[in-house]
Amino acid sequence: MKERLREAQGEQAFDGVDQTTGAVGEAMSGQVAEKARLADKFRRSRFARNFKRNWTYLLFLIPAVVVTFIFAYIPIYGILIAFQDYMPGDSILNGYWIGFQNFEEFFGNYVFWDLMINTFLLCILGFIIGFPLPIIVALMLNSTKNKKLSKFLQTLFNGPHFISLVVLVGMLYLFFGRYGLVNNIIESVGGERYSFFLESEAFRPMYILSSNWQDFGWSSIVYLAALSGVDQSQHEAATIDGASRFQRVLHVDFPAIAPIVSVMLIMSIGGLMGVGYEKVLLMQTDGNLVTSEIIATYVYKQGIQNLRQGYATAVGLFNSVINLVLLIIANTVSKRFSENSLF
Amino acid sequence: MKKTIAAIALCCAAAITLSACGGGDNRENNSVEALVEKYEYQWEDTSAPIVNELGAQELSFHIYSSKNATAKDYNDMDIMQMLYEDTNVFVDWENVSESVYAEQKNLIFGNSNNRPDAVYHAGMSASEIIRYASRNVLLPISDYLEYMPNFSRILEERPDIRQQITNVEDGKIYALPRVEEMGLLQNPNLLFINKNWTVAAIEAGAVSGLSAADVQDGLQLTAAQMEDLLTYFRDHDMNGNGSNDERPMTFVYNNWQGNQCDLYGMFGLNDNTDHRVIVDGKVTYTVLDDRFKEATQFINGWVEEGLIDEVSFEQTQDNFLANGKGTELYGAFYWWESETVVSNPENYVVCRPLVGPDGDQTVCVSNNPEISTGELIIFADTPNVEVLLTYFDRYYDPLISAQINYGPIGIVYEEELDENGMLVQKELPEDKTADELRLENAPLGICYLSDYAWENVVHMEPRARLRLERLEAYATPYVPENVTPVPNLQFTQAELNTLTTYETNIFNYINQHLIDWLRNGLTDGDWEAFKTELQSTRVGLGAVQEVYQAAYDRYAAQN
Numbered sequence: 085m086k087e088r089l090r091e092a093q094g095e096q097a098f099d100g101v102d103q104t105t106g107a108v109g110e111a112m113s114g115q116v117a118e119k120a121r122l123a124d125k126f127r128r129s130r131f132a133r134n135f136k137r138n139w140t141y142l143l144f145l146i147p148a149v150v151v152t153f154i155f156a157y158i159p160i161y162g163i164l165i166a167f168q169d170y171m172p173g174d175s176i177l178n179g180y181w182i183g184f185q186n187f188e189e190f191f192g193n194y195v196f197w198d199l200m201i202n203t204f205l206l207c208i209l210g211f212i213i214g215f216p217l218p219i220i221v222a223l224m225l226n227s228t229k230n231k232k233l234s235k236f237l238q239t240l241f242n243g244p245h246f247i248s249l250v251v252l253v254g255m256l257y258l259f260f261g262r263y264g265l266v267n268n269i270i271e272s273v274g275g276e277r278y279s280f281f282l283e284s285e286a287f288r289p290m291y292i293l294s295s296n297w298q299d300f301g302w303s304s305i306v307y308l309a310a311l312s313g314v315d316q317s318q319h320e321a322a323t324i325d326g327a328s329r330f331q332r333v334l335h336v337d338f339p340a341i342a343p344i345v346s347v348m349l350i351m352s353i354g355g356l357m358g359v360g361y362e363k364v365l366l367m368q369t370d371g372n373l374v375t376s377e378i379i380a381t382y383v384y385k386q387g388i389q390n391l392r393q394g395y396a397t398a399v400g401l402f403n404s405v406i407n408l409v410l411l412i413i414a415n416t417v418s419k420r421f422s423e424n425s426l427f
Numbered sequence: 428m429k430k431t432i433a434a435i436a437l438c439c440a441a442a443i444t445l446s447a448c449g450g451g452d453n454r455e456n457n458s459v460e461a462l463v464e465k466y467e468y469q470w471e472d473t474s475a476p477i478v479n480e481l482g483a484q485e486l487s488f489h490i491y492s493s494k495n496a497t498a499k500d501y502n503d504m505d506i507m508q509m510l511y512e513d514t515n516v517f518v519d520w521e522n523v524s525e526s527v528y529a530e531q532k533n534l535i536f537g538n539s540n541n542r543p544d545a546v547y548h549a550g551m552s553a554s555e556i557i558r559y560a561s562r563n564v565l566l567p568i569s570d571y572l573e574y575m576p577n578f579s580r581i582l583e584e585r586p587d588i589r590q591q592i593t594n595v596e597d598g599k600i601y602a603l604p605r606v607e608e609m610g611l612l613q614n615p616n617l618l619f620i621n622k623n624w625t626v627a628a629i630e631a632g633a634v635s636g637l638s639a640a641d642v643q644d645g646l647q648l649t650a651a652q653m654e655d656l657l658t659y660f661r662d663h664d665m666n667g668n669g670s671n672d673e674r675p676m677t678f679v680y681n682n683w684q685g686n687q688c689d690l691y692g693m694f695g696l697n698d699n700t701d702h703r704v705i706v707d708g709k710v711t712y713t714v715l716d717d718r719f720k721e722a723t724q725f726i727n728g729w730v731e732e733g734l735i736d737e738v739s740f741e742q743t744q745d746n747f748l749a750n751g752k753g754t755e756l757y758g759a760f761y762w763w764e765s766e767t768v769v770s771n772p773e774n775y776v777v778c779r780p781l782v783g784p785d786g787d788q789t790v791c792v793s794n795n796p797e798i799s800t801g802e803l804i805i806f807a808d809t810p811n812v813e814v815l816l817t818y819f820d821r822y823y824d825p826l827i828s829a830q831i832n833y834g835p836i837g838i839v840y841e842e843e844l845d846e847n848g849m850l851v852q853k854e855l856p857e858d859k860t861a862d863e864l865r866l867e868n869a870p871l872g873i874c875y876l877s878d879y880a881w882e883n884v885v886h887m888e889p890r891a892r893l894r895l896e897r898l899e900a901y902a903t904p905y906v907p908e909n910v911t912p913v914p915n916l917q918f919t920q921a922e923l924n925t926l927t928t929y930e931t932n933i934f935n936y937i938n939q940h941l942i943d944w945l946r947n948g949l950t951d952g953d954w955e956a957f958k959t960e961l962q963s964t965r966v967g968l969g970a971v972q973e974v975y976q977a978a979y980d981r982y983a984a985q986n
């Protein structure tokens with residue numbers, strides 16, 4: 085039954101692609117168009133046949149389609165307020181249209197480039213450190229001989245994930261505050277106290293490292309799951325060929341999880357600029373504002389604190405567009421160089 | 428068969444998803460004549476019931492309000508029940524915590540089909556009020572002043588209050604204010620210094636021109652003497668606990684009180700956290716004054732020397748207060764009062780403002796308003812709104828105002844007034860402090876407490892009185908006559924657009940630089956670049972200054 089469902093979906097997708105190429109063909113020449121039309125008709129009928137055969141399974145898709153449509157597509161109308169001078173309670177098609185004024189204001193604002201650079205640096209640095217780390221951890225945990233130790237470590241690494249952001253930042257203040265643990269140690273070994281929260285250079289390392297500390301264990305779960313599916317006979321074959329443990333990790337384990345890695349890579353790049361405002365806002369002080377003001381915190385301040393929802397929506401929309409572009413680039417590159425892609 | 432069942436199930440699911448819940452307001456709106464006829468509505472006698480028993484049963488109002496975490500539900504508060512008994516106006520309070528309100532405010536306004544009748548503790552900014560008013564969301568309260576005898580009397584007596592709450596676009600009032608004029612807010616800082624430590628420093632000969640006998644409230648120190656004292660505090664184990672944990676001088680940077688601004692008084696600047704004051708009727712930015720540079724350089728010297736503890740720039744108010752307790756760590760500090768900061772306030776004396784290197788001696792003049800303008804708003808579509816307004820008018824009765832602000836008769840105050848007709852504080856129950864009792868039983872919010880009330884109705888709290896005495900002795904005399912705070916100003920829509928475009932950026936721009944300079948120093952080049960950039964069209968201080976000046980001129984012209 086599963087196979088049938090897959091087949092049906094596969095064919096559907098195939099039909100969709102071919103229909104568009106068919107449409108292009110029509111424009112090229114009459115004869116070709118005629119052929120294409122016939123072929124299209126044939127496929128249509130096959131589509132109809134398939135649909136008839138599989139309609140019960142397709143029925144199961146309806147809830148997913150409906151939920152996605154209601155919760156992900158219908159609310160998109162909200163971006164209209166990016167083009168309005170909007171106040172809560174206004175109807176969405178009110179008379180307060182102001183065109184692209186919100187966007188012009190943002191692009192002309194002197195904080196624009198600072199925001200872009202800060203957001204980009206925070207995200208890209210976090211990504212460079214945060215992306216490979218769970219893969220390495222997963223590979224290491226998987227090849228540990230002592231399975232009990234491996235399980236124990238995995239649990240240990242997952243722990244921090246469940247700490248709430250507020251608590252985490254509270255811990256950071258306790259440890260890295262001027263009279264916190266770290267500074268007490270620095271002073272006791274003869275160093276100078278350092279205000280981690282006031283120095284703009286300290287913000288990014290502190291943010292990125294604490295985020296990674298919190299999430300590397302959790303993110304490695306997906307790779308561990310993939311690794312558990314690696315065929316043991318390949319490992320045996322490699323051992324017989326005289327491969328060392330490290331070589332087996334490199335040539336058996338890693339290729340096995342490579343598809344997952346590339347999918348995760350595309351997804352992370354797609355969400356690269358989508359860093360949340362909560363933690364940054366909690367860690368923000370006047371002293372580190374130079375590096376800690378990012379698009380998300382700016383949107384929060386303008387939209388919630390200054391009650392400029394239209395403006396904040398415009399900025400947020402711009403951020404989403406960047407994300408979409410990044411996602412498409414990553415997907416295209418991945419499609420070109422490997423078999424894997426999201427769409 | 429199975430297919431049919433599945434299909435039916437799916438259809439049901441879809442139906443549930445699509446079904447929407449309806450709701451609406453089906454209360455009847457009565458004209459004033461009808462209200463008078465049916466419910467005996469009256470507004471002229473401010474001590475008689477507003478409507479009759481029938482009105483108590485048939486009219487009701489739903490009011491949304493945030494409350495502080497320790498307060499009782501407003502429906503259960505004695506003062507609210509007493510008001511109901513006196514007026515027969517039934518109010519159904521919906522209370523949420525302050526943090527929930529901050530999150531939900533936009534949702535309440537956004538839910539245009541199902542809004543409450545009014546929002547108490549609304550915390551509306553001038554910009555919000557003007558924009559909602561232009562959309563006819565808010566009730567123009569000034570159209571109904573005849574039903575509000577107490578409030579209209581206040582407006583007549585105090586044109587300045589009227590000026591501060593009147594929308595300049597259409598000349599109407601859209602929100603009711605809270606007025607609590609004790610004269611405590613204008614100078615938010617006082618300098619306290621550790622008595623024993625100072626005496627120790629003097630006896631050790633670390634500071635010149637001072638004798639131990641000088642160390643009492645009202646101690647006057649020059650910047651040089653203060654520097655010597657702080658250096659001595661820094662280098663010696665003043666509290667005798669064997670570790671070098673003394674914090675010579677501390678405050679909470681850019682806090683609304685207890686901040687760094689008094690230090691700028693050494694250079695003759697009346698700074699505040701907005702860096703904006705009125706000097707000779709002109710809106711003046713202290714950050715454009717070259718004395719600001721000198722002062723910042725001077726203060727930076729103290730920070731780099733470790734005389735001002737760097738944690739002052741990082742700590743929150745809670746950290747600051749917590750660290751003051753227990754072992755004495757603070758040599759000198761700026762705060763509202765010493766009693767809340769340290770465990771043994773008797774060890775600390777109040778100083779006069781520091782005398783600067785050039786002999787200047789003044790203090791911070793803050794823009795903290797004693798009149799909060801957006802405390803209560805009423806939605807435009809509220810039925811029978813005249814009754815509600817007359818009800819809220821009672822809050823401005825002096826005796827009610829005092830109870831709204833401090834707690835009701837019977838809990839906080841004795842039933843009997845004293846021979847002068849003033850409220851008498853009841854003895855505290857054993858398990859509560861005065862603050863706890865007040866926060867639990869008083870809703871705060873809209874009220875009018877001014878000179879009249881302090882003289883005829885209610886005594887100021889002892890803490891407030893103490894602070895007032897200190898301010899009158901050690902702060903207010905040092906404020907030059909030509910310097911005043913910026914009052915609540917009303918802006919036009921166009922002016923507000925300018926402010927929203929530039930103000931956040933200016934604030935960030937100044938703060939980013941200021942904290943860096945105070946900690947790491949600044950050169951003359953930095954300063955010139957800062958001033959040029961600040962006034963450029965990119966950051967836009969010039970435009971904002973013009974807006975404030977125009978709004979202030981309007982305000983001043985009518986007073």
